[in-house]
Amino acid sequence: MSDEVQGVIDTDNLNMLAQIRRTPLVLGGMFLELTRNLYSDSSGLYELVKTWSPTDEKDHTYIELAYFWDDGDTDRRPAIIVDIGDLQITPDPVKGIGTSGAHFNLEEGVEYHENVVTGIVAWAHICAKRAEVALYASCTYDVLAGLSFAIKRDFCLEKFEVRSILKPRLQKEAPRDYISEVQAAFELKESHALKRESPKLKQITVSTVADTVNQNFNMVK
């Protein structure tokens, strides 16, 4: 990612970021930055597709997260709205432990939870013309499909697949605009640990007569 987009990165914060749970807002931020990066350089885009500008200049593509997109009374077109859909969270079966998605370290008093998160991320393209919105959706699809493996790897996802392109339709609430979505499915694993404040369990060793005999036998050998 270019410096213009990310700015100066504090490595301490980066480490912290690695430990942040990928909530919808964090996921949205990830895909938003990804999209802005992809649209920052015209060389990877179709002809006539406008680049994204960090200064919100006119004659550029507006790219924003659906949570924060508010059209107001301005004409911000063309626009790409990144929207994180519903997330499905299921416990991840841990090998040798069971299917609950949780296991315990009784000695340290720590519970470990692991979940599999699946969801859909949508890039909604909003343009004034039907062909224009089809052009932008095609461009986004092309870039995402081409980079899907890299996106999966860089974002530590288990799966990232472009699933569908929805045909242009008139936007319901603002019928002067056309909207077309590119949707991708993703899957990731997230885990967290919960440390109990209660006293640690003591380790109890139970030895039997047979154990003692065995130990003596080993010493003789």
Add this chain to the structure above:
Amino acid sequence: MDDAIRSLAIFPNYHRGFTFRWTLAPTLDVAPPWIFTVQESPTGRDSWMDISPPLTDKLAYVEEERRKFNKDRRPYFRICGVIGGETVYSAVRDALGDLNRKEWLIAREIMADELKTMRGMSGVPVTLWMKLRTGVKCPRCLDVVTKEVLDSNCPVCLGTRYVTGFHGPYSSWGTVTQAVSRKRHDERGGGVTDVQLHQIRLLGSFSMSRDDLIIATPSQRVYIIDQISNVAELRGVPLMLQCVTHEGSFADIAQSLSDQLLPAETA
């Protein structure tokens, strides 16, 4: 090319003379400039004389002076155009157009009352720009196969498909209401939209359509037409128009129309 000028319509104008408007054939493939002149004849057959200055790239004209009407005199009009170096003429129409004299006087009365209200208290002078619907197709932004517009902010056609984009300006009066806000959340990924719509009432003299521009001259606010309906009409002749518009950014549109966007003289 012979039928390049079509649909000449003549409207009464209480305040001034007649309002003329015409259209061009959709198959016209000649680049501007198009120069038109409104001509008048007492017989409709000969003795044609120019009653307007040369109108470059305009498809409407409002006479400067109010006419003193003689009930026995029914002048005839036509539009003479120079398009691509070739001189063409519209069909000849008489002053009353599609209406008989009584209907024409009723139409004039309705428009006169409306104009009086607008000028007296409720309206503001507006400048109208209309989207071109014929001409030379944009060489920059049209899809090679479908001929659809791929760039709504194209500097060549301004997203209209045709080179130069708009024709105008035409001056008129309009009543602009305050914005009605409709804030909604699009369930299918469009985020929150805050659609602010203005209702604008206009005289029916000009044939307005979706995507045409209305500029409120005093405030320089630009409104883009989304929907339009005739609220008063007589035998299919629109007398009053009601437009649903959204506000555009003046800077963007001024930049697009460059120095053409000088306020027209108000009617």
